[in-house]
Amino acid sequence: MSFVTHLECSMTGKRYEAGRPHNLSEAGKPLLVRYDLDALAKSVSKEALSHRTEGFWRYREFLPVENAENRISLGEVVTPLIRLPHAEKKLGAAQIIVKDEGRLPTGSFKARGLALAVSMARELGLGHLAMPTNGNAGAAMAAYASAGGMRTTIFCPDDTPRVNVEEIALQGGEVYLVNGLIGDCGKIVGEGKEKAGWFDVSTLKEPYRIEGKKTMGLELAEQMGWELPDAIFYPTGGGTGLIGMWKAFDELEAMGWIGAKRPKMIAVQAAGCAPIVKAWEDGAEHAPLWENAHTAAAGIRVPSAVGDFLILRAVRDSGGFAVAVEEQAIFDARDEIARTDGLLLCPEGAATYAAYEQSLHEGRISAGDRVVLFNCATGLKYPMQSETRFIDRTKPIDYAQFG
Numbered sequence: 001m002s003f004v005t006h007l008e009c010s011m012t013g014k015r016y017e018a019g020r021p022h023n024l025s026e027a028g029k030p031l032l033v034r035y036d037l038d039a040l041a042k043s044v045s046k047e048a049l050s051h052r053t054e055g056f057w058r059y060r061e062f063l064p065v066e067n068a069e070n071r072i073s074l075g076e077v078v079t080p081l082i083r084l085p086h087a088e089k090k091l092g093a094a095q096i097i098v099k100d101e102g103r104l105p106t107g108s109f110k111a112r113g114l115a116l117a118v119s120m121a122r123e124l125g126l127g128h129l130a131m132p133t134n135g136n137a138g139a140a141m142a143a144y145a146s147a148g149g150m151r152t153t154i155f156c157p158d159d160t161p162r163v164n165v166e167e168i169a170l171q172g173g174e175v176y177l178v179n180g181l182i183g184d185c186g187k188i189v190g191e192g193k194e195k196a197g198w199f200d201v202s203t204l205k206e207p208y209r210i211e212g213k214k215t216m217g218l219e220l221a222e223q224m225g226w227e228l229p230d231a232i233f234y235p236t237g238g239g240t241g242l243i244g245m246w247k248a249f250d251e252l253e254a255m256g257w258i259g260a261k262r263p264k265m266i267a268v269q270a271a272g273c274a275p276i277v278k279a280w281e282d283g284a285e286h287a288p289l290w291e292n293a294h295t296a297a298a299g300i301r302v303p304s305a306v307g308d309f310l311i312l313r314a315v316r317d318s319g320g321f322a323v324a325v326e327e328q329a330i331f332d333a334r335d336e337i338a339r340t341d342g343l344l345l346c347p348e349g350a351a352t353y354a355a356y357e358q359s360l361h362e363g364r365i366s367a368g369d370r371v372v373l374f375n376c377a378t379g380l381k382y383p384m385q386s387e388t389r390f391i392d393r394t395k396p397i398d399y400a401q402f403g
């Protein structure tokens with residue numbers, strides 16, 4: 001049972017049939033899944049949802065998987081909303097809320113997108129999946145595909161953090177390091193479609209990852225009592241999550257579950273890789289390739305995004321903006337929030353806090369705004385500075401030093 005009616009080219013609106021594998025549209029743009037929202041609204045209520053427990057699969061009516069047996073689950077949870085009281089006090093801010101996606105299987109919100117992409121691949125009878133990845137997406141794909149009995153081949157830039165590469169391999173992915181960036185890895189995946197016979201699961205090049213990421217919008221709305229925040233700061237790489245949440249809000253409004261009010265969608269990038277920020281500032285519809293992309297926040301090191309125009313549209317339609325933060329500001333933010341509020345953000349998540357602080361100082365956002373920052377992965381997957389204070393237990397210990 002699913003309420004999918006068809007798929008649609010996000011650029012031209014051309015219709016495509018559901019129920020068979022798709023990559024990009026003929027126009028070379030992402031496909032969006034469309035539903036019979038009236039029938040969907042009749043089949044489920046806010047009340048019924050509130051009693052369900054199974055993480056993002058609780059939104060099954062809003063998702064494309066038809067046969068429940070194809071839903072692959074690794075113990076998804078509803079990710080918590082966590083206030084930052086120290087930061088609020090320091091900045092005189094009303095409410096800073098972190099949605100902590102690091103609690104999902106494989107430690108990042110890539111679990112949402114890949115659970116859907118892989119479950120749909122199983123439903124459509126695909127046995128071998130491939131993708132380029134900066135780490136987290138590959139780990140999520142390997143885990144869900146192994147659980148679903150499918151094979152994966154995964155290509156990472158050779159400076160991808162070791163922990164991600166090892167995680168992918170341990171979870172059954174056949175992983176290769178490539179001397180290039182994510183775009184170079186993507187090219188290998190694209191060229192291998194015919195020659196190696198795998199299915200290309202690159203960001204936005206198949207339609208179902210967006211549907212998984214859409215559950216962030218559904219979940220946030222439900223957690224906030226079907227009242228959206230004033231602003232959402234989103235660390236933007238390929239932009240799947242921002243596009244997915246925007247789609248969720250549109251679908252919820254069409255169903256009459258929320259009103260027309262939308263949060264300002266704020267796309268956060270690193271100064272060393274900020275194609276969307278440049279396009280936003282230039283008033284452009286597309287973002288040209290960013291040369292020499294660099295940032296330790298690997299999830300947002302994406303020099304070129306197929307869905308650039310969809311990200312920019314959502315940002316503009318919401319009255320939001322795109323903002324870049326310096327590398328030092330990202331790590332200062334991570335260290336500060338960990339030390340004061342006890343939450344270890346990933347660098348991409350820390351970038352959203354740095355961007356919030358910067359936007360507040362620049363007057364682009366007001367202290368009275370209720371803001372949600374997305375922490376998209378656990379901070380534990382990233383290199384940390386080593387701290388070793390040593391005690392020689394065989395000698396007398398000077399307890400005064402602890403005073």
Ligand SMILES: *Cc1c(COP(=O)(O)O)cnc(C)c1O
Pocket residue numbers: 108110136137203235236237238239240241242299300346348349376377
């Ligand atoms: C993938 C990723 C992002 C970027 O997400 P998109 O929705 O593709 O823009 C941000 N942070 C982390 C930790 C990621 O893994």
